Amino acid sequence: MTQAKTAYQKPIPLKDIDNAPYWDAADKHQLALQKCDDCNAYSQPPGPTCAKCGSENVSWEQFGDDIKATVYSYVVSYRPFLPGFQDELPTIIALAQLDKVPEVKIMGNILNCEEKDLEIGMPIQMTWVDITEDRALPQWIPATN
Ligand SMILES: [Zn+2]
Known part of the structure; x- marks a missing residue:
């Protein structure tokens, strides 16, 4: 397989189960942030639990473009x-x-x-x-x- 000269050469951020909503939003040219349903703290970068209180009740808030x-x-x-x-x-x-x-x-x-x-x-x-x-x-x- 040959790669075009114009191909993007930098590392492409990997989506994982924790950050996929962030990157899915970015791919649509929008911002989404992970927010804790218990203490209302935002976690950026996102993780499996709230970075502040450790709660697993996290959801995603859309901020648009x-x-x-x-x-x-x-x-x-x-x-x-x-x-x-x-x-x-x-x-x-x-x-x-x-x-x-x-x-x-x-x-x-x-x-x-x-x-x-x-x-x-x-x-x-x-x-x-x-x-x-x-x-x-x-x-x-x-x-x-
Ligand atoms: Zn929290």
């Missing part, structure tokens, strides 16, 4: 730490604090952003990069409004 956040912290990477990233250096990797759910922070790259324009607290919004025909990766871009 309009996801605003601010930069909580970031690192700028000048060397590829995984295969497939070498053409995109430097890479800005940020921890994004969600506007609607400030206790939830989601890690992702900030695209379309120069390092000099980057600052803690800057508004960003979620975007989704289609990496295969049916998979998409949540990332961040500077907020447009």
Whole structure:
């Protein structure tokens, strides 16, 4: 089997029983978060039980595709730490604090952003990069409004 030159070379996030709803939503360019039915805490990344109280009564809340956040912290990477990233250096990797759910922070790259324009607290919004025909990766871009 030969692989097309344009094939996505980076690792594709694996779906498992705990995180499948998160990635299923991402593949549709939406955000879903796991929430505890007992203590109302969100778990991100998701797990088999609530990260806060250990309850197994967890469900999923859909947040749609309009996801605003601010930069909580970031690192700028000048060397590829995984295969497939070498053409995109430097890479800005940020921890994004969600506007609607400030206790939830989601890690992702900030695209379309120069390092000099980057600052803690800057508004960003979620975007989704289609990496295969049916998979998409949540990332961040500077907020447009
Ligand atoms: Zn809980």
